[in-house]
Amino acid sequence: MSYEQHYGAYQDADSHGSAIRKTWLYFLYYWVVFGVGTFLGQFVPPALHFPITIALFAIIMISLFVKSSRKFSGLITNVYALAIGVLSYTSFMYYLGVLGTEAFYGNILLAIGAFAAFGILGYFMIDDASGLGKYLFVTLIALVVASFIGIFINNTLFHTVISVVGVGLFLLYTVYDFNRMKLGNFSPREMGFNLFVNLLNIIMHILRLASIIRD
Template identity: 55%
Template structure:
């Protein structure tokens, strides 16, 4: 086999492997949405007094898995726990927004959030060569956002929560650019990336709905 033919075969195999990896990412993405959907359905049976402890527990879990290396070994289990618990907590949130915004405005904002997710993903994949340098800045902002969210549970101030939401929306839009860019460069594991994209889109949707609700008031 000539060198040119060998290179062509290698390129084809690499392209096929990359396509398979992309397919797995989107399967995991859908899978985590299904897990979330189950949690959301069960959320209608969640007593209100459980919501705050679960919210605090979820944020603490995220902090632990972010800083404790040993906890990351249980990423598969933790991602399922996160998807289920965030689903349980989201039932009341989505029900509120449906009632407050109305069905038409609610779904228009969900579509807007999905469109933003796709647009920023395409920017990260096609327009940015290497977004690796963003990672450390996004990480620091993410930690600050978690801490602010923990504080926000005990502070009932609309301006404070609006600031957190705006920062969160910008953060997860930038994370979408970053993650799609990682996919382009091949620096990802399918399950982890599928979960990351699920988290990005979910947070973008919730932040857009929150801001839409604030504007209407």
Template identity: 85%
Template sequence: MSYEHNYGSYEAADTHGSAIRKTWLYFLYYWVIFGIGTYLGQFVPPALQLPITIGLFVLIMISLFVKSSRKFGGLISNVFAFLIGVLSYTSFMYYLGALGTQAFYGNIALAIGAFAAFGILGYFMIDDASGLGKYLFVTLIALIFASLLGLFINNPIFHTVLSVIGIGLFLLYTVYDFNRMKLGNFSPREMGFNLFINLLNIIMHILRLASIIKD
């Protein structure tokens, strides 16, 4: 084996490792943006929450279906992380009151543990999960529209089904995204945002399901 081949392999591994490190830095960065939004959410009047929700829905649809929006991906992801943080303040306060402090943080720990476990599954135990992508995307679109509809439906069974589907969907997205990292099929900023979204949704759906079960 030649020196050039060895050096090329080392350089490729180092580049891949560097990309993964950058991914986790972006992951933490988006949580910071989310945290700022959550803190400021306590000052947002309740009357503004529905318009912000609708604005987020429009932003999601644009990012999913308008190809030209990809050039603004960095801006869109920052705005999304901030606004979803603003909306999450009310949700967190509700779940904290409904579940109690111990159960609230216990369910968040459960969500983080599930995220880590499915991430390990995707990175170390599955060779290629790329075939999941198209099925996950279709399910995601259906879940987005169903969640928007759920704003106007006060039915525990409907919201229970949404939460179970949401947990399953974003756990599978975690498998899919970690597998993409393993295969090198990612950009650090995009993957950091994806992992942030996966974990946030797992947390929110588990909290919602726990609240429904307790009621």
């Protein structure tokens, strides 16, 4: 291999490594925004939760189906992380009360462990998971719609199924996204946000399942 080829390979590896580092910085950034939203959530009146939920549902559907919304992706992801943090404050307080401190944090650690394990699977053990994308997307749309409908349905079995599907879906999305990172098929901001969403949903669905079992 010539010097030029060696140098080109080194530049590619350095560029890839830099993109991955930026991805994790964005990942942490969105958790900070989420944390700010969660802190603010204690001051938001419960009467505003439903309008915020409707707005979030609209944002998600627009970002999934309207291509022109991509030019505002930075704004959309920040608004989403902040708003979902506001809504999550009440959920966290509920789960903490139902499960108790030890079980609450234990389930969060379980979710983080599962996220890490499936990330390792996607990055180191699977050659190409790109074929999963279309199936995951269809399942995601169905889950978003079902979750929205679930706001109006007080049925334990319905919510249990949603949470089981949600855990499975976002674990598979974790495999898919880590595999995309390995293949270099990503932008740091988008991937950082995707990983944030994956972990957050795994945590929330596991907490919901644990609370249903406890009840």
